[in-house]
Amino acid sequence: MSDELYQEKIVALAKAKTGAGKLAAPTRSARRDNPLCGDRVVIDVTLDGQGRITGIGHQVRGCLLCQASASALASLAVGKDAAGIADIRHDAERAIGREQGAAAEPYAAFAPVAAHKSRQECVLLPLEALKDALA
Amino acid sequence: MSFDVAGVRRQFPILSEIIDGKPVHYLDNGASAQTPLAVIDAVRKYETTSRANVLRGVHRLAERATEAYENARAEVAAFLGVKPMEIVFTGGCTAAINLVAYSYGQLLKAGDRILLSELEHHSNIVPWQLLRQRSGIEIDMIPVTTDGRIDLGKLPGLLTPRTKLISLAHISNVTGALLDVKAVVAAAKGVGAKVMIDGAQRAPHGPLDLPELGVDFYVFAGHKAYGPNGIGVLWAKPELLDAMPPFHGGGSMIGRVTFAETTWAPAPRRFEAGTPPIGPAIGLGAACAWMRGLDWTAAHDHEMGLVQRLMDGLQKIDGTQILGPASLQNRYPVVSFMLDGVHPHDVAQTLDSFGVAVRAGHHCAQPLMDRFDLDGTTRVSMAPYNDTSDIDALLAGVAHAAKTLR
Numbered sequence: 001m002s003d004e005l006y007q008e009k010i011v012a013l014a015k016a017k018t019g020a021g022k023l024a025a026p027t028r029s030a031r032r033d034n035p036l037c038g039d040r041v042v043i044d045v046t047l048d049g050q051g052r053i054t055g056i057g058h059q060v061r062g063c064l065l066c067q068a069s070a071s072a073l074a075s076l077a078v079g080k081d082a083a084g085i086a087d088i089r090h091d092a093e094r095a096i097g098r099e100q101g102a103a104a105e106p107y108a109a110f111a112p113v114a115a116h117k118s119r120q121e122c123v124l125l126p127l128e129a130l131k132d133a134l135a
Numbered sequence: 136m137s138f139d140v141a142g143v144r145r146q147f148p149i150l151s152e153i154i155d156g157k158p159v160h161y162l163d164n165g166a167s168a169q170t171p172l173a174v175i176d177a178v179r180k181y182e183t184t185s186r187a188n189v190l191r192g193v194h195r196l197a198e199r200a201t202e203a204y205e206n207a208r209a210e211v212a213a214f215l216g217v218k219p220m221e222i223v224f225t226g227g228c229t230a231a232i233n234l235v236a237y238s239y240g241q242l243l244k245a246g247d248r249i250l251l252s253e254l255e256h257h258s259n260i261v262p263w264q265l266l267r268q269r270s271g272i273e274i275d276m277i278p279v280t281t282d283g284r285i286d287l288g289k290l291p292g293l294l295t296p297r298t299k300l301i302s303l304a305h306i307s308n309v310t311g312a313l314l315d316v317k318a319v320v321a322a323a324k325g326v327g328a329k330v331m332i333d334g335a336q337r338a339p340h341g342p343l344d345l346p347e348l349g350v351d352f353y354v355f356a357g358h359k360a361y362g363p364n365g366i367g368v369l370w371a372k373p374e375l376l377d378a379m380p381p382f383h384g385g386g387s388m389i390g391r392v393t394f395a396e397t398t399w400a401p402a403p404r405r406f407e408a409g410t411p412p413i414g415p416a417i418g419l420g421a422a423c424a425w426m427r428g429l430d431w432t433a434a435h436d437h438e439m440g441l442v443q444r445l446m447d448g449l450q451k452i453d454g455t456q457i458l459g460p461a462s463l464q465n466r467y468p469v470v471s472f473m474l475d476g477v478h479p480h481d482v483a484q485t486l487d488s489f490g491v492a493v494r495a496g497h498h499c500a501q502p503l504m505d506r507f508d509l510d511g512t513t514r515v516s517m518a519p520y521n522d523t524s525d526i527d528a529l530l531a532g533v534a535h536a537a538k539t540l541r
Contacts, residue, residue, distance in 0.1 A: 004488065005484060005488075006481070006484070006485070006539065006540060011539070011540065036496075037480060037495075037496045037497075037511070038496055038497040038501065038504065038510060038511050039480075039510070040510075061510050062478065062480075062510070063478040063479075063480035063481050063484075064477075064478060064480075064481045064540060065480075065481075067478075116484070119480075119484065122480070
């Protein structure tokens with residue numbers, strides 16, 4: 001059944017909506033669209049003087065995987081700079097089988113996506129948007 | 136009259152496949168239909184007994200290939216109710232529209248107007264935007280009604296003496312709404328505009344009589360009409376084909392080549408530069424012959440019975456909404472729906488786990504999605520080989536998604 005992909009942890013991440021919403025006064029914002037499926041993510045961040053994230057908000061018009069990934073990302077992002085976010089990206093890539101090695105939580109939850117190539121961009125879209133916001 | 140759906144299904148080998156323990160419930164025909172043995176056999180026959188280039192060789196295989204290729208053109212022409220030499224083989228439906236936008240587009244001037252609709256597939260929008268960039272034409276748009284039809288009530292107010300072409304989908308690839316083509320043709324005549332119809336979603340539902348419809352251009356894709364990939368059709372009135380300059384240059388499309396000047400072959404050769412997709416064309420000819428052999432009155436009744444079963448079933452699932460005509464009148468078996476609180480991709484992914492193939496997303500119709508402020512829809516698109524088990528499996532999957540994903 002689809003529960004193979006939509007396992008409890010992924011559904012729970014999406015439903016948690018960690019960081020969902022706009023920030024009132026973001027330092028940076030970026031929007032990413034997936035032209036293939038039409039999913040859209042807007043990420044707002046506030047940064048300190050060293051470029052570390054002090055606040056994050058995301059608006060996702062996309063599928064459950066995209067929502068879950070945005071939620072996972074928001075749960076990890078505060079205190080990280082661009083290099084720290086790149087490390088999280090590697091974790092996501094490991095989870096979906098694009099890089100070798102085991103992924104840590106919460107991205108480990110995305111392991112079933114490794115078998116669904118067409119859905120992997122859904123997981124990566126929030127990370128792409130955050131990368132743009134920090135660029 | 137009853138429709139022998141089991142007999143039709145037996146002609147499509149893929150429908151008896153079991154994948155990961157589940158049967159194939161294929162309801163993504165609007166994206167690409169499955170192909171019957173008649174088509175597979177025709178392509179195999181060409182590849183195994185007649186493979187050669189067409190038109191130029193004098194050897195026996197070339198003669199066989201040329202004959203099969205031209206027979207395919209005749210089959211497609213018979214399917215559309217037109218003459219073979221009015222049929223241009225293209226790489227697909229998108230390629231056919233681009234051909235018209237480029238070639239017929241060269242006959243237009245800055246300030247001339249093209250009229251499209253809000254529900255068009257991107258392939259009937261973007262080629263005209265490219266033409267606009269090249270030549271300064273203007274694009275107008277007919278809005279859609281709340282039930283997903285092109286609002287022909289707005290048509291008279293959008294036509295101007297500068298409107299040179301109206302290009303519309305025969306059937307919406309999202310809502311399934313059927314266009315009243317004759318009403319469009321009648322209105323176009325009033326201002327001297329040509330009419331092009333994108334038949335991508337209509338051709339898979341049986342033969343057409345283009346002279347009776349009165350259109351000037353008609354295009355469709357092979358792979359949606361039970362044929363191979365990589366083949367499409369442009370039909371145009373012969374006087375238009377005669378007036379249009381070439382699109383691609385190369386072999387076959389010339390009269391005489393010198394470095395000083397080159398002359399063009401007559402249509403359809405003028406628009407078939409280089410080696411054409413011979414095998415796919417032969418396959419499409421077989422697909423058209425196969426479609427002409429089907430009882431489409433019974434097939435359509437069968438398909439619309441499935442649409443009714445689908446609509447009734449969806450209504451019983453809390454939070455579903457159909458985007459498109461609610462009645463079965465003037466619509467075809469393409470049904471889009473939304474499930475409140477569940478993204479269409481998640482619906483489609485859940486359906487896949489039930490063995491059900493559908494399409495989800497914007498369906499290359501983003502302006503239509505914007506019109507209804509939607510991220511996308513889940514689309515069920517049927518063919519005569521679909522049966523009640525396909526619809527019931529889909530409804531079970533939607534109910535499961537509704538229960539587990541929100």
